[in-house]
Amino acid sequence: MAKKYVHIHRLRRVYTWELPVRLYHWLNALVMVALIVTGFYISNPLVISSHQEASNRFVMGWMRAIHFIAAYIFFFNFIFRLYWGFVGNKYANWKQFIPTGKFFFKEIWQVLKIDILQLKGKEHLSVGHNALAGFIYFFTFIAFGIQSLTGFGLYASMSNWWLPKLFSWVPAILGGDIMVRQVHHWTMWFFILFVVIHVYLVFYHDYVEGRGETSSMVGGWKFIEEEAFQKDQQTAPDRRVLTDEKK
């Protein structure tokens, strides 16, 4: 059977995810899992009928402690990432997430067509996030914000520190803690769904494109098609981006 190759790529190693982004990512993944697990427990604790005295046990206490510690890490990590969106390389830049022009939506449509609906057409080749991924991370960041606001809003009355107290207006706006807690809880589900789809898509891209997507968030390097890299550099050059050539 004769095979017709559309194109054969020359791959170039590109240092897409800088160390701070990777550290941020895995720290975030870790605390997110911790927050979801402890959040679930807080919302619906298991009943362990025990004959021990309450004073010997602190199950919910620990769950909450972990939740709050993780929450602080999550929050500062998130703040750090926002900062890095202004000083990091182009793949970390805030413009990757917020639609700044028509091309952004065009690319989203492209990705939707090829990757999600799997229609026939020209493969989309991006270097950092593709526009759809970036756009979804944008929502993820908004959800991070919501979760921080509602979380610290709830936490404000339990804390004497000024930082959580900064958020005491949140319950006032939503009409009290009941509503804040509900929003906090619903938003958790956004993250659960996000993680499932997100991890799947990472593997998907690796499988379909073979560019080392999965490991890229560990080592930072991706295998990028030469044309794609050139095009990317032409449209928005960032000389700081390392490649195997410069190395």
Add this chain to the structure above:
Amino acid sequence: MSQPLTYYDEMKNKGYSRRDFVKFATMMAAFMGLERSAVGQIAKSMASKPRIPVIWLHFQECTCCSESFIRSSHPIVADILLDQISLDYTETLMAASGFQAEEAMQHTMNKYKGEYILCVEGSVPVEADGVYCMIGGKTSMQILEEAAAGAKAVIAWGSCACNGCVQAAKPNPTAATPIHKLVKGKPIIKVPGCPPIGEVMAGVIVHLVTFDRIPQLDALGRPKAFYSKRVHDTCYRRPFFDAGLYVESFDDENAKKGYCLYKVGCKGPVTYNACGVTKWNGGTSFPIQSGHGCIGCSEENYWDNGRLYERASAFAGFGIEATADVVGGIALAATGAGVLGHAVMTNIRKKDNIHMLEDEGKKEEKELDH
């Protein structure tokens, strides 16, 4: 008619001396964080003031706020009514009815313009031009507007006045509206609860009378003194909560042991009230102490934010069965199925591409071998 009695007169009548009076004023100044020089002023203002006139309006309500008020044990209500304020209008207790009652209110509104405290119990229905609550042929909207105009400050008693309470629960057929949405430009003290604790109500009045100022309010307009802590933070069952020991079902072994009521729907963790500390009925008990979870009666929209016996929040628009986790679980299953479907589709639709990549790899491998 003779001159109204002043605080000084009151104290004199009770057998206190002028010296006692000044001492009291000094103490009060310290309490209020004022300079020593202000003592004279306080003493003077107290020595020349009549009892604070109060108009207490009743709209869409069940009157349990009034009922709760008369249950205050410190101070007892008789002392408040006879010595501290002049309750010139309240439909529940006043002797006069009809024309005479309305006249008493008018009299206070005119004579003490800008000085009287307006208390409101109940919400105001604004649907159908307000005909769902009428008193003396006027709507509650009209009465509130008139009475608020000359008030020095407004106290919104109970959840009805603060957030509409039951009658504002979905579908709120009469458009029951809380006071702060209707009265503008006046200080409003919200004292939520269904009802508020009697001693808390009395405490707010006493604060106004003795310190001659509005208590410190939180972001939602409630006096911090009584509403800055969650019931959960002052609940004596909290060690069981922290330990992870919960009542599973009413009257089970754990209930008899007094474990935490979180899993049978306690709203203490989201409810700001003084119940755990002040307790009810002169410190006799409070809901949780008597085995039932807090229902969140001092919180906004507490009737529409989840059912009494479920912890998890109901998901609006999905029927009463659907809690966030049920909806979330379904979404998760759907996502899983979607992902699976997508993966299968990928292997069909993108077979060529994937094979191509594999071939490409093999080819390159070969090239390298050479």
Add this chain to the structure above:
Amino acid sequence: MSKRIVVDPVTRIEGHLRIEAEIENGKIKDAYSSGTMVRLLEEILRNRDPRDAWAIVGRVCGVCTSVHSLTSVRSVEDALNITIPPNAELVRNIMYCTSFMHDHVVHFYHLHAMDWIDVVNALKADPQKTSALAQKISKWPKSSPGYFSDLQARIRKLVDSGQLGIFSNGYWGHPAYKLPPEVNLIGLAHYLEALEWQKEVVKVQAVFGGKNPHPNYLVGGMACAIGIDDVSGINAERLSLVKSILEEAKTFIEQVYIPDLMTIASYYKEWGSIGGGLGNFMVYGDLPWNGYRDASSYKFPPGVILNKDLSKLYEVDLRNDGDVQEFITHSWYEYKGGKDIGLHPWKGESKIKYTGPKPPFEHLDMSQAYSYLKTPRWQGHAMEVGPLARVLVGYARGREEFKDVVDRALKTLDIPASALISTLGRTAARGFEASLVSQWALDFYYQLVDNIKKGDTRMANMDMFNPDTWPKKAIGVGHAEAPRGALAHWINIEDKKISNYQLVVPTTWNASPRDSKGQLSAYESALLGTPVADEKQPLEILRTVHSFDPCLACAVH
């Protein structure tokens, strides 16, 4: 020529009641009773969890607080066929008695007394004489001359201040006040004492229900677990608190309320022939001694009396379509089937439609709808419900306790039995039953202790608490004898949700507008013939209306 007078707001009641009356020759010729506030809670109950209904309907009223919650859990338990443990029944009974005593005493002193007691006139009393009189009528210890003179000084100070507060603009000096200054002073003293007492008696509800007003109830039983060896449950400390409060309550009712009632009544005997009204009385019955399902064990026996005929009692069947029906001919509602039909509450509707004049207005148009109350009827008859109905039915049933207390009172006052059906009789009946209930409360208490002693510590039956165990459809009705009379809630449950919930409330029976046949309800009919000495001062109207202890938040809900 007749003259229309308006009393609105009627004060010293719960809620928003408007009375319009035609006066002719110093007497009321025609009267109209209108409820002018509506919340439409029946609509709000729709689609909610039946287990939550007690909390919502509890908020129908904070004065007869808890009786709606009780009725609600009974209706749900009826629909789901749940039998509650005996302890729960006893606790509910004790809470019921507590609220009952509270309501009656507060009504007598704080809502009704100023119709009979002239506060300002009390200043003329001689403390010595007052003390002597007080000691003659009761052994209540607070009765020294010094006590009364201190009180008098306090009231004088208030009056002198010119700021009369709740006493402003009262009808002081009205010719219809007949009490000597000493009795006025005693009444006033006890007004203040009752104000202190009432906050104590409700502590019983706080013990079991966590708070009052609006204590907590539970479908299937009560939430207050018994834990005699635990600091958290109902234990010996909690029980003795209950016991001591109930004993003090009984003492107050016996030594203060009843003597005051009898003394004041003895000066107003003419009110034994005013305000009789319908002569039809209805009682659903309450205070089960042997489980709610066994009506024969009720301390308040059920029954209907027609036309003042105590020799024949009829039975009420709340499930029967033709027994209890609600009409809206003169009410601001509309039914799908038109304005003139009656609906049994299981098929009840609550669609509001205001057709009255645009406020502000002077008068309502009585030929049209004129109230937010519906008009309930029993087999087409207008009914009076409440203390008088209960006392008469208990009497007609031949219950010794009722005969005892009624006969003794009639003898003391030296009035005929017929004088019971009157404004005075209604007010007296409230006292009679308060004294019965104060004893029953203790009986129930001892029964509870006995039960626990025997090792029964169950407080709730949770077998059917999970909605998954419910049938797809169920209907139920729960009833109670509220302080103001016969109360019932009808519930329809469908798919674990409330599909319809209807309350027919004592004050709805008593204060409703007339029906399509022009039959008056209890208030309107009792007002007929009431004398009015001064059209500008409606004191006598207040007496008769107050004798029913109106609760309009209840009536309209």
